[in-house]
Amino acid sequence: MKLQDVDVAVIGAGPAGMAAAIKAKEAGAENVVIMERAEELGGLLHQCVHNGFGLLYFNQDLTGPEYGHRFIEKVMDTGVKPLLETMVVRLTEDRQIGAVNIREGYITFKPKSIVLAMGCRERSRGALNIPGTRPAGVLTAGTAQRYVNVEGFVPGKKIVILGSGDIGMIMARRLTLEGAHVEAVVEILPYIGGLIRNEVQCLHDFEIPLFLEHTVTRIHGEERVRAVTIAKVDGRRNPIAGTERTIACDTLLLSVGLIPENELSVMAGIRLDPVTGGALVDEMRQTTVSGVFAGGNVLHVHDLVDNVSWESELAGESAAKFALEEKPQKQGEISIKAGTNIRYIVPQTISGQRDVTLYMRVTEPEEMVRIKVGDIMTKGIRAVKPSEMLKIELPAETLKKLKDGTKEIIVDCEKRGGK
Amino acid sequence: MALENMFICIGCPLGCEVTLTINNKGDVVGFANNKCKEGEKYVLEEYRNPVRTLTATVLTQSSSQPLLAVRTNKPILKTILVQSMTILARTRVKAPVKMGDVIVPNLLDTGADVVASSNLSSWTKNEGVVF
Numbered sequence: 001m002k003l004q005d006v007d008v009a010v011i012g013a014g015p016a017g018m019a020a021a022i023k024a025k026e027a028g029a030e031n032v033v034i035m036e037r038a039e040e041l042g043g044l045l046h047q048c049v050h051n052g053f054g055l056l057y058f059n060q061d062l063t064g065p066e067y068g069h070r071f072i073e074k075v076m077d078t079g080v081k082p083l084l085e086t087m088v089v090r091l092t093e094d095r096q097i098g099a100v101n102i103r104e105g106y107i108t109f110k111p112k113s114i115v116l117a118m119g120c121r122e123r124s125r126g127a128l129n130i131p132g133t134r135p136a137g138v139l140t141a142g143t144a145q146r147y148v149n150v151e152g153f154v155p156g157k158k159i160v161i162l163g164s165g166d167i168g169m170i171m172a173r174r175l176t177l178e179g180a181h182v183e184a185v186v187e188i189l190p191y192i193g194g195l196i197r198n199e200v201q202c203l204h205d206f207e208i209p210l211f212l213e214h215t216v217t218r219i220h221g222e223e224r225v226r227a228v229t230i231a232k233v234d235g236r237r238n239p240i241a242g243t244e245r246t247i248a249c250d251t252l253l254l255s256v257g258l259i260p261e262n263e264l265s266v267m268a269g270i271r272l273d274p275v276t277g278g279a280l281v282d283e284m285r286q287t288t289v290s291g292v293f294a295g296g297n298v299l300h301v302h303d304l305v306d307n308v309s310w311e312s313e314l315a316g317e318s319a320a321k322f323a324l325e326e327k328p329q330k331q332g333e334i335s336i337k338a339g340t341n342i343r344y345i346v347p348q349t350i351s352g353q354r355d356v357t358l359y360m361r362v363t364e365p366e367e368m369v370r371i372k373v374g375d376i377m378t379k380g381i382r383a384v385k386p387s388e389m390l391k392i393e394l395p396a397e398t399l400k401k402l403k404d405g406t407k408e409i410i411v412d413c414e415k416r417g418g419k
Numbered sequence: 420m421a422l423e424n425m426f427i428c429i430g431c432p433l434g435c436e437v438t439l440t441i442n443n444k445g446d447v448v449g450f451a452n453n454k455c456k457e458g459e460k461y462v463l464e465e466y467r468n469p470v471r472t473l474t475a476t477v478l479t480q481s482s483s484q485p486l487l488a489v490r491t492n493k494p495i496l497k498t499i500l501v502q503s504m505t506i507l508a509r510t511r512v513k514a515p516v517k518m519g520d521v522i523v524p525n526l527l528d529t530g531a532d533v534v535a536s537s538n539l540s541s542w543t544k545n546e547g548v549v550f
């Protein structure tokens with residue numbers, strides 16, 4: 001395979017990139033490459049040694065490495081070409097890729113289509129503005145996960161975790177099992193940021209104290225973290241004077257959100273959704289730049305890897321079709337807009353011609369709700385939470401009910417009965 | 420004397436705080452605050468046999484990969500998770516290990532094996548760009 005002959009280039013070899021590349025190959029694209037800056041396929045799955053992966057996709061309870069392994073084998077079997085230790089540094093609007101690696105130096109080529117699968121990164125201390133000194137011992141939950149699960153050392157003995165995202169709660173359990181003492185998990189919101197099963201199995205099982213509506217207001221220590229001060233917050237998330245308490249600890253882990261990595265997308269002039277931080281896409285997961293598709297956490301942060309795989313398969317399949325037909329497809333004509341209590345919806349536009357799955361998140365937790373998709377569909381749901389992504393299937397049959405010339409569909413999440 | 424136990428059901432995002440009442444003979448007398456039947460099934464299981472899959476790592480004798488990811492091949496009682504870790508802390512493995520290989524058979528007489536959930540020394544090697 002020559003670089004000039006590449007049909008589909010996938011950027012990133014985590015769960016999203018592997019699923020996209022495999023599907024692109026299966027959908028008939030002949031020359032598929034997967035470009036990865038690390039030295040192996042699999043992305044962050046290697047360090048996620050806990051279980052809970054694949055419950056939907058494989059109907060089995062797998063660990064991260066087990067889930068990744070199945071895709072790595074398939075990448076190899078289908079004949080996708082991995083370009084490892086190769087970092088894409090340039091992407092242009094006419095689909096020119098520039099990358100560097102240790103063997104060829106700078107390489108550049110123009111594939112027929114591209115799938116963006118760069119994933120996301122963690123929000124760090126700088127994004128939080130916590131006052132205090134700058135001692136050692138403040139790190140993100142994902143970095144701690146790498147230390148404990150891959151490199152083989154525990155980053156501290158007495159630990160406070162800020163944020164109750166899934167990685168934070170999973171690390172609370174993992175560090176406890178490795179002999180550290182987790183003093184507290186501190187969450188600014190009135191509810192946890194991750195899945196309910198993680199609250200029960202990671203925090204309650206080990207009697208780890210959870211402080212809801214609290215935040216860290218100060219970090220103490222010169223060389224090393226000595227303690228943190230936490231305080232209760234009011235409805236506007238401002239600390240309430242007089243509620244402070246200081247917890248002695250040597251480590252503060254941050255589990256305060258993930259940000260899609262879209263530097264390359266911006267470079268290529270792809271338009272982003274200010275809410276998701278990912279590209280604006282149509283139902284085929286095509287971005288605003290023709291022939292460039294996106295899937296997984298680079299598009300919007302998922303809570304389950306199973307959905308990352310499915311979404312990226314769609315992006316990979318679309319990229320293969322684009323490469324084979326070599327003709328630009330149109331972005332969908334109908335906008336999907338977030339209405340009452342909906343934070344975002346992906347895809348942002350649809351054609352109205354095909355079956356679509358809407359991936360969405362709510363703004364506030366609510367019980368007994370009805371999701372209304374314009375006036376063509378409603379669906380009752382028992383409970384919704386911002387941390388649990390909703391999937392609503394919209395069959396092409398249902399979309400036929402749209403009036404001709406519909407330009408916009410508003411999706412609302414309303415409380416059932418009354419109001 | 421009836422005894423009340425509280426459980427959070429993980430069946431759906433509602434996370435009902437279900438109360439389970441037990442009489443002094445240890446029989447289940449009733450459930451409260453579960454918004455559906457699923458909650459009763461979950462709570463009974465959590466009361467009688469609360470099990471979890473243990474996932475962890477063990478040390479290897481390889482310099483390039485200091486740890487091997489492991490898991491129990493079936494769930495074990497949550498009350499013995501911490502004790503199980505002391506056994507894994509003493510365990511060392513030598514390459515090659517393949518995913519699924521038994522690392523600790525019959526962990527603490529539970530009938531569950533600790534098995535490898537990653538490979539040791541069979542990383543996907545970089546073949547370079549051979550264009």
Ligand code: SF4
Nearest residue numbers: 428430431434435458
């Ligand atoms: S009892 Fe039913 S409604 Fe309540 S959390 Fe469990 S599954 Fe959900």
